[in-house]
Amino acid sequence: MAEPILAGVAESDLGETPDRNWLDNAAIATVRALEDAGCALEEVDGVAVAGGNDYMPALILSEYLDLEEPSFLEGTEIGGSSFEHFCGHVRDAMARDEADVVVVAYGSTGKTGPGRDQSLEVTHPVDGFVRPTGLFRPPGAYAMAARRHMHEYGTTEKQLAEIAVATREWASMNPKAAQQEPITVDDVLESRQIAEPFNLLDCCLVSDGGGAVVLVSEEKARELGVPPISVAGVASTSTHRQDISEMPDMTTTGAAVTGPKAFEQAGITHDDVDVAQLYDSFTYTALVTLEDLGFCEKGEGGEFVSGGTTAPGGELPMNTQGGGLSYCHPGHFGVFVLIEAVRQLRGDYTGERQVDDAEVAVAHGTGGILSSSSTVVLRREA
């Protein structure tokens, strides 16, 4: 089957964008990603958007960009894994010749924008069971899952902290990262308590910003002359949504289902993976995803990440832009894991920041409260 090519990637400005709204940031990321692909805005015939705080986001972005009769429209909202999920739908659409140039976009003003202002009357009835408990979400909910993992497998706070340390090491090489100062395990353990067992440095940043990925057909990719980074495998699932206590097994995420499917489609094994970009809303998110994708045995994630396995020079370079923990996190981080995977496979960087001769990358999105999982295997084709 024809596989879509990831032809261009870009972020909008990150950090604080008080003069922009989510749509501005999504649109800015889009035009920058198109420029990266060497493709004109008028060539876009498909739009996939999630996470915009709006009704019908794909239509809004299409109008904003003044697209002419786009043939592919996607707005499925499954949280931070939506963009990985879209890759599968784009693949199907391109196999049907439905679209040639599809923009997958995200924008947010998570930091400077208006906060949530919802009454329980207008939200899901389950919120009546969750919100009056005062649970600090999402951190407290992820923390509960992490606590269960510690209980079942003996995972320690120190092991979780190792993830934050390794991620920060990568961030120290990324000028766009919000936090670049190296940290130690003790720094993490001594940072302010948020929701036990999480301290501040176990938690992602809150940022404004957007990101976009341009997916094109193989034919269009040849025309543009871009490096052939393909979507070689993709799969999605969900386990629950609003209430963490509804998660069937709090120590296993949907990645245990999507990982094997995506790997099989791509015809790869774990040894083939040169670089992993795994959603890290919290240290635990990355740890459990490593296990569920099968990079180590279930319950051995803590041991696996100890000693710099995922750090520069480690066996499995992970979140090489600094992740949601240190680079940016405007809300739906999933688009940024795709962006960095493409850049590593293209060899965009120099020195230690570049993973040597990276040919296969895994980009994994997590949405909701460990609720949705989407895995994409990306490959640099010959």
Add this chain to the structure above:
Amino acid sequence: MNAPVEDRREEWEGPVPVPTGATEPFWEATLEGDLLFQECDCGNRQLYPRAVCTDCGAEDPPFEESEGVGTIYTYTVCHVPGEPGFGDRTPYVVGAIELAEGPRLLAMIDADPDDLEVGTPVAVRFWRISDEAAMPVFVPE
């Protein structure tokens, strides 16, 4: 069962449930100190209340009364308030309670965190926080 119901309406500043549809019987029972779950004719037990059985699809599965006891499946100690009105309460404990009957329920745990661990047996109490609802709160047994 009839667990104690403490009237906290005066001091409560957090959000309150709005009983609607399938959740109405649940919240009504809380005012009397009863914790309900749904048990379908097919045998499936579920919480939060829903208009359909998640196993067989039967509509409006009937309610049963829980014994109001269970164990802590997991928990967290919130040092940052998750809702406006919780600022003065930090740090406070929220957990997932595995009821003796099976279903899991997210709930406040009214206890010193040092006295808790995963697996601790707990029993339900209720805090009445509005005219229409009392929240289940669990304490170590």
